[in-house]
Each structure stands twice: as structure tokens, then as C-alpha cells.
Amino acid sequence: MPRYALELEFNGADFSGSQSQTNARTVQDVVQSALAALAGERVGFRPASRLDQGVSAAALPGDCLLARDWDPEVLGLALNHQLPEDVVVRRAARVPDAFDARRNAAAKHYRYRVLVRPVRPTLDRACLWVRRLQDPARLHELAALIPGRHDLSGFACLRHDDTDQQDPHRDYLAALWSDRILDDAIEWSLRISGRGFLYKQIRGLVGAMVHVAHGRARPDDFRAAMAAGWSARRLGNIAPAEGLLLAGVDYEPCPDWRAIGMESGSGSPEVRKSGSRDREST
Amino acid sequence: MPRYALELEFNGADFSGSQSQTNARTVQDVVQSALAALAGERVGFRPASRLDQGVSAAALPGDCLLARDWDPEVLGLALNHQLPEDVVVRRAARVPDAFDARRNAAAKHYRYRVLVRPVRPTLDRACLWVRRLQDPARLHELAALIPGRHDLSGFACLRHDDTDQQDPHRDYLAALWSDRILDDAIEWSLRISGRGFLYKQIRGLVGAMVHVAHGRARPDDFRAAMAAGWSARRLGNIAPAEGLLLAGVDYEPCPDWRAIGMESGSGSPEVRKSGSRDREST
The missing domain is CATH 3.30.70.660 (Pseudouridine synthase I, catalytic domain, C-terminal subdomain)
Structure with a gap:
């Protein structure tokens, strides 16, 4: 099974930290749910750092094993469609089997x-x-x-x-x-x-x-x-x-990161909240 | 009764706009509640602009009549103790009776x-x-x-x-x-x-x-x-x-604004959220 590294940005305000917990919303659980929805199987995601409730990240890497081969950029784009609005994949990479986001x-x-x-x-x-x-x-x-x-x-x-x-x-x-x-x-x-x-x-x-x-x-x-x-x-x-x-985590050697969303997408503006109050009356 | 102008900063995320409404949380209602708690009477507050749900302000002026004389800075400090964490008085001024924050x-x-x-x-x-x-x-x-x-x-x-x-x-x-x-x-x-x-x-x-x-x-x-x-x-x-x-509203002539909190206070850092997770264990 190929291993992937994913670099996440998230807003910590509505998370009970990065690490999986019972009865709490955590970054690890949310990413694992998105991966499971994509892969159709249970997937473990290992974040590089344990961040407390309320702490945010510009770039938290983590790694996971997937059954099938993915182009890293397609994987990131597909995950971003599954993830809630307070977490997003910024970069993705195919990494060696031995890669461990936390230990490395x-x-x-x-x-x-x-x-x-x-x-x-x-x-x-x-x-x-x-x-x-x-x-x-x-x-x-x-x-x-x-x-x-x-x-x-x-x-x-x-x-x-x-x-x-x-x-x-x-x-x-x-x-x-x-x-x-x-x-x-x-x-x-x-x-x-x-x-x-x-x-x-x-x-x-x-x-x-x-x-x-x-x-x-x-x-x-x-x-x-x-x-x-x-x-x-x-x-x-x-x-x-x-x-x-968390501004970022370095690796030696550096994963072959691919930035997500640079080439794809329509370029059109995305209106996130479009409740009834935003419906135009003219 | 003396008239006061108050300049508010607020985060629009949790407000249903600036203007008073029934069954909705608005900036006008929250400020009127704080004024009533301070004055011990019903006080009307007239914002200069009608801002929609979700819009924020760095400086929204408004005006109100109060029964007693207040030093504008003391008034602002006292209100900031009453106001919720998403709205704050930045400046306050004693203004002429005819002052109308919206019309002027x-x-x-x-x-x-x-x-x-x-x-x-x-x-x-x-x-x-x-x-x-x-x-x-x-x-x-x-x-x-x-x-x-x-x-x-x-x-x-x-x-x-x-x-x-x-x-x-x-x-x-x-x-x-x-x-x-x-x-x-x-x-x-x-x-x-x-x-x-x-x-x-x-x-x-x-x-x-x-x-x-x-x-x-x-x-x-x-x-x-x-x-x-x-x-x-x-x-x-x-x-x-x-x-x-809303970055600000100009008046001609300009009210005699007093910045709130410049001279007073202990200068100590204020920890806003101090839930049980923040209690130190050492």
C-alpha cells in the first residue's frame, strides 16, 4: 500500500485539538472520516504534532496508507471536497513506506x-x-x-x-x-x-x-x-x-510536496455562505 | 439630558446586523442592554449605519442620551465591562444635543x-x-x-x-x-x-x-x-x-473623541478563555 503525506491548514477554534478523542471533534478524526469517504475503507492518519484545543495550524503534516495509487494533487483536491470548511489540505506527497510524520x-x-x-x-x-x-x-x-x-x-x-x-x-x-x-x-x-x-x-x-x-x-x-x-x-x-x-514542520529529506489547487479549478469566486439573506431581490 | 457619541468595534460573525430586531442578536440591542445596565433606565442608541448580518466594523459611531453626566472615557470603560467579547467601545465623546450619528x-x-x-x-x-x-x-x-x-x-x-x-x-x-x-x-x-x-x-x-x-x-x-x-x-x-x-465614519465638525483605555487599567495581560484545560498542573 502506498503512503502519502498531507499538509493541513486548520482553524483550531472549533476543534478539541489535533489528536483523536472520543466524544470530541478533532482534526485527526475529521481527516480520517474524509479519507474513509474517499477510500471506502478505514484509514489511519498520523499528525506530526499534538496540538491543543484552540491552537491553529498553517501547515500540520501527517501521513496515511491508502490501498490504491493516487496522484498526490488529485488526492488533495478530492479530500478538500470532503473536508469541512475549517480544515484544508495545502500540499500532498507520495512518501517512502518508512515515512513517519511525527518521528521524522x-x-x-x-x-x-x-x-x-x-x-x-x-x-x-x-x-x-x-x-x-x-x-x-x-x-x-x-x-x-x-x-x-x-x-x-x-x-x-x-x-x-x-x-x-x-x-x-x-x-x-x-x-x-x-x-x-x-x-x-x-x-x-x-x-x-x-x-x-x-x-x-x-x-x-x-x-x-x-x-x-x-x-x-x-x-x-x-x-x-x-x-x-x-x-x-x-x-x-x-x-x-x-x-x-503551528507554522510548519521540516523534514530531511523533504517530501516531494505538490501544492493543491494550483492548476485545476475554474477560477471562479466561491461564495461560502449563501443563505436566504444573500439572495438578491433585483 | 447630555448626549454622547460612542464609536464601536465589533465582529459581525455572531450578530444579525447592527439594527435592532425582534428575536435576533444585534449590535444595537446589545449596546442598549449595556447602557440600560449602567444607567438603570431604558436608553436608545442610534447607530450611524445599518450593517447587514455578518458585516463587521472597526469604527461604527452611534449616539445616545443619558440622564447623568459622564466623563466620556469613564463611560466607555464602564460599557466595555458590560459588553460581550465581540463588541467594544473604542472612542467616546460628549456631543451637542442636536448631534445625530446617522444624519450628520x-x-x-x-x-x-x-x-x-x-x-x-x-x-x-x-x-x-x-x-x-x-x-x-x-x-x-x-x-x-x-x-x-x-x-x-x-x-x-x-x-x-x-x-x-x-x-x-x-x-x-x-x-x-x-x-x-x-x-x-x-x-x-x-x-x-x-x-x-x-x-x-x-x-x-x-x-x-x-x-x-x-x-x-x-x-x-x-x-x-x-x-x-x-x-x-x-x-x-x-x-x-x-x-x-465599516472602517469609519467622518463628521464635520468632528466630535471631541476620547480614546478608551489609554490611561487606565493595570496593563496586565487578560486571558479571555480560561477553561479547565488551561489550568496549569505544575
């Missing part, structure tokens, strides 16, 4: 957005909202401490499964804050990359960095938490899931 | 977003999605026709109320498309300003312009529709409500 991941890239403005945002809610940042330069100072091999479990939460007993050291490849001036706000984005992250760790790191940038704790408290591992005292809040986005 | 509006500024990318978007759905635009330069050509005084009712829908009998000529002040290259898409935005617009007219204009930019109709068809008024044949679809945003 060489680097995972995440982005966390913080919106600084005087009133709470209503239009753009995929962020942590803060009224102001007293000393935003602290963000750069703290992010510079992250790259390297560390035990940063002091910023994570316990999963309460057997993975909590494993070595918490991880390789962090990059961590960089950037800012962008909008009409009415300043958007701060953390781009953070690593070979793997602990449970709620990025959200914990963001909460701690924002706490220091507020002047509620000192950079030395952050350094102490980095050194203390599990026993570290929590700095700030776990930042909300809505602000976190 | 000198110009209304709208924005419509079109996202061009090969697969349907899941993260950013406040747009019209098109797979590609065959000849986007047509957008500039058509927008240049709009400024001036015209009867553009051929792009609008009938309201089926007495306003349909009125003169459909309006003064259009500006119409301009701009594009922005994103990681995986091109975003086209129409900024259009006028003293007033007909029912679903901006969405009808966008649908027609995109139709021509697709090569489905000629610019001359658009010109003919501009000349034909109500009797014009519909060009393309009415673009979906989610893509439309």
Missing part, C-alpha cells in the same frame, strides 16, 4: 501573536491581548536565551501520562520576537523553532516573557526558571491557545 | 477584502476567496469609474421598504484597490468612501468587479450597468458579508 520531523516552527492595544480586540482574536508592554525590549533579551539544548520544563505543564517521566531536555533552534505597527495596535510575534516542545510550553514561555516585559518579574527570575526545571515557580499565565499557530 | 455623517469609509489563493482559507475567513484573478488590473480600471455622483442602483438589492422609492443617486468620494503579497496568497482590498450606500451595494460592486477581473464580463458591461440603474443585469455574485468592514 527535523524541526517544528511555531508562531505566537501578542496584540498590544488599549481595548480588547474583537476582529482579530487569534492572539494574547495586552493593554500595554512596559518594557518590550525585554522580549528580545529573553528570547535570546532560548536557543540551545535546555531543560525548559519549568515553563510547561504536566501531561499526566508516561511522557512526563521522560528526559525534558530539548533542542531549541531559534526564538525571535518581531513587532509590526498596525493602525491601532502593535503586534508582537514570537517565532520559535525546535525539534520538539513540552506540553503547553510555548504558551508558558510567552506568558513568562510578557510577565517580565510588564515589569512584574525580572529577567533574572526568567533565568532562574530556566535553570530550575520542574521545580520552577510559574512566571505569569499560560498564554491562551488562540494565539498559537 | 459626512463620509463613510468601507473596506472589502478578496483573498487570492489556490485553496480555500481556514485561518482568515473575513474575505471573498477566489482561486485566481485572470486580469487583476481590471480592478483598478473599474474602481476609477466610481468616484462622482451616480445612480449605481444596478449593483444594489431592493430593501423592500419605502427607501427603495427614493432617489438612488449618491456621492462616491473614493474607490481604490490595493494589493499585498502574503506568504501564500495575494490580498486585494477595496477601500471605498461615500456619503451613503444602497442596500448590499458595496458587495454587489465587488462581485461585479471580480467577475470582470475573471474575464467573465467586459469592462464595458460594467460601464453599461453603471448607466442602466435598477434595470441593469446582475454582473457576478453579491460578495459575502464576511469580507466587508
